[in-house]
Amino acid sequence: MTHVEPTPDDAARATLKQMRWQAGTLFRALDLDGDGRLSPTEIDAAPEVLRRMADSDGCLRESALGGATVIPYMIRRSGILRLLDPDGDLVITPRDIADAPARIRRWMAIRTGM
């Protein structure tokens, strides 16, 4: 087997892949069956899932959302996170969590044009 040294391009791609993975943390947590879509059941279960991920004060923070990235913007623009953290401070409050199913449904309605 030949060992190939990673080129700077490979390193950049790996970093990007990692950031995308981090940015998708919230979605993956909510997508309970892992099919890449949020079903009505999964949307209804969102507050419960999010509460389990929250800190003891009931808030979700960056560590639960994929952690800090080299480019924090990558995490902030993840679709679900923008819904749950409209003020963009990377803290999702208990109120945001309780409102999650309604926000996700509005978001999906806009995306599918329904």
Ligand SMILES: [Ca+2]
């Ligand atoms: Ca699913």
Ligand SMILES: [Ca+2]
């Ligand atoms: Ca917030």
